Amino acid sequence: MSSLLIQSSTHDYEVAIGSGIRGRVEEILDKDYQKVLIITDSQVADLYLQQVIEGFSPKGQVGTAVVPAGEASKSMEQYQYLLDVCVEERLDRKSLIIALGGGMIGDLAGFAASTYLRGIDFVQMPTTILAHDSSVGGKVAINHPQGKNLIGSFYNPVHVIYDMETLSSLSPAEVRSGYGEVVKHGLLSDPKWLDELLQQDLTQLSKDQIAKDLAKGIRVKANLVEQDEREAGVRKYLNLGHTLAHSIEAELGYGDITHGEAVAIGIWFALKLSKKKFQTDLPVKDYVNWIIRNHFPVDKLNKLDCNSLINRMKRDKKTVHEVINYVLLTDTGFPCIEPLQDEELLQELNDFLKEVRRHD
Numbered sequence: 228m229s230s231l232l233i234q235s236s237t238h239d240y241e242v243a244i245g246s247g248i249r250g251r252v253e254e255i256l257d258k259d260y261q262k263v264l265i266i267t268d269s270q271v272a273d274l275y276l277q278q279v280i281e282g283f284s285p286k287g288q289v290g291t292a293v294v295p296a297g298e299a300s301k302s303m304e305q306y307q308y309l310l311d312v313c314v315e316e317r318l319d320r321k322s323l324i325i326a327l328g329g330g331m332i333g334d335l336a337g338f339a340a341s342t343y344l345r346g347i348d349f350v351q352m353p354t355t356i357l358a359h360d361s362s363v364g365g366k367v368a369i370n371h372p373q374g375k376n377l378i379g380s381f382y383n384p385v386h387v388i389y390d391m392e393t394l395s396s397l398s399p400a401e402v403r404s405g406y407g408e409v410v411k412h413g414l415l416s417d418p419k420w421l422d423e424l425l426q427q428d429l430t431q432l433s434k435d436q437i438a439k440d441l442a443k444g445i446r447v448k449a450n451l452v453e454q455d456e457r458e459a460g461v462r463k464y465l466n467l468g469h470t471l472a473h474s475i476e477a478e479l480g481y482g483d484i485t486h487g488e489a490v491a492i493g494i495w496f497a498l499k500l501s502k503k504k505f506q507t508d509l510p511v512k513d514y515v516n517w518i519i520r521n522h523f524p525v526d527k528l529n530k531l532d533c534n535s536l537i538n539r540m541k542r543d544k545k546t547v548h549e550v551i552n553y554v555l556l557t558d559t560g561f562p563c564i565e566p567l568q569d570e571e572l573l574q575e576l577n578d579f580l581k582e583v584r585r586h587d
């Protein structure tokens with residue numbers, strides 16, 4: 228088992244990464260909890276819930292709450308359900324919530340943990356590749372019909388326990404989705420690593436390769452969130468591709484496209500804008516080849532209207548005084564924030580949608 232320590236304003240926490248560690252939560256945590264509530268989704272419950280429960284002794288102190296799998300559960304309705312369970316189970320300030328699942332569960336259960344009794348301890352147990360990103364850094368949230376993650380807080384877990392074995396049951400679509408955020412971390416940090424990533428066939432990744440990529444991605448994220456926990460500055464770079472991605476997700480209806488797939492398409496647009504603004508050397512051609520070769524669902528954009536997307540983009544959390552602030556790159560590893568006027572964005576997005584359709 229390897230571990231990485233993340234510093235935050237409230238406490239430092241460890242990211243434990245290992246194979247087969249899902250049954251060792253009680254042993255890994257350095258604190259005793261009288262009551263534990265494991266929150267998971269219906270798909271992950273069938274696969275891994277029992278094994279996590281088995282690791283506790285006595286098991287009587289462990290309750291469970293299962294929400295339907297899928298992005299649609301990051302909702303007010305499921306948040307209310309989880310608070311009802313916390314109250315019914317009489318969780319107190321010495322109790323623990325465990326978020327067992329992908330980013331949807333991490334965000335939803337983390338938000339419940341951050342607000343119940345004004346905050347009780349929670350552990351992130353990521354089970355997707357994408358959740359290497361969501362389990363670190365303390366952003367927890369639910370969606371609003373008008374926009375992604377509009378209701379949330381910054382609230383760090385007390386521990387992250389990442390069992391690499393669970394990744395073996397992911398579908399090809401979820402592997403692809405996870406690599407949307409991995410490649411984002413590559414673009415934000417290291418041309419050599421990015422080059423390797425863009426050559427990958429995502430259906431042929433070995434366990435070792437995935438483990439290496441995730442560890443690198445977590446380090447990139449940790450470095451930025453440790454400098455800027457509350458997103459006043461450099462943390463905004465982690466939003467590369469997200470202004471468009473979140474709008475696509477909300478326009479299509481939550482769950483129609485995965486978050487990582489939408490991010491990968493959003494990054495394509497950000498790269499094109501960056502190239503035009505800064506005449507950079509960014510590997511846009513290799514990036515587009517990677518998207519197409521790995522079957523990211525670019526055809527989904529056919530359904531979308533440019534003006535509706537821009538209206539959604541204006542609800543982005545980085546928008547100030549109605550001006551959209553975009554994460555661009557002057558080169559690989561050199562992100563920046565650029566304000567973009569609506570007319571410019573409309574023109575560029577229209578051109579982009581036409582180009583994407585040519586690849587469909």
Ligand SMILES: NC(=O)c1ccc[n+]([C@@H]2O[C@H](COP(=O)([O-])OP(=O)(O)OC[C@H]3O[C@@H](n4cnc5c(N)ncnc54)[C@H](O)[C@@H]3O)[C@@H](O)[C@H]2O)c1
Nearest residue numbers: 270296329330331332354355357360361366393396397486
């Ligand atoms: N808080 C953050 O910093 C942050 C960062 C990135 C993404 N996010 C959020 O994360 C969410 C996306 O996360 P995600 O892609 O993990 O989606 P997800 O949690 O919905 O999981 C995707 C699907 O995979 C299934 N699944 C999970 N683990 C599995 C496993 N081991 N084997 C088989 N199936 C498994 C789930 O049941 C689900 O159907 C979005 O809501 C996004 O906004 C948050």
Ligand SMILES: O=C(O)C(=O)C[C@@H](O)[C@H](O)[C@H](O)COP(=O)(O)O
Nearest residue numbers: 360364366375376462465466469544
């Ligand atoms: O941790 C961050 O900061 C990120 O931006 C990581 C993103 O990958 C993630 O999708 C995050 O949830 C987006 O946050 P939001 O504030 O734009 O909703």
Ligand SMILES: [Zn+2]
Nearest residue numbers: 408469486490
């Ligand atoms: Zn993201």
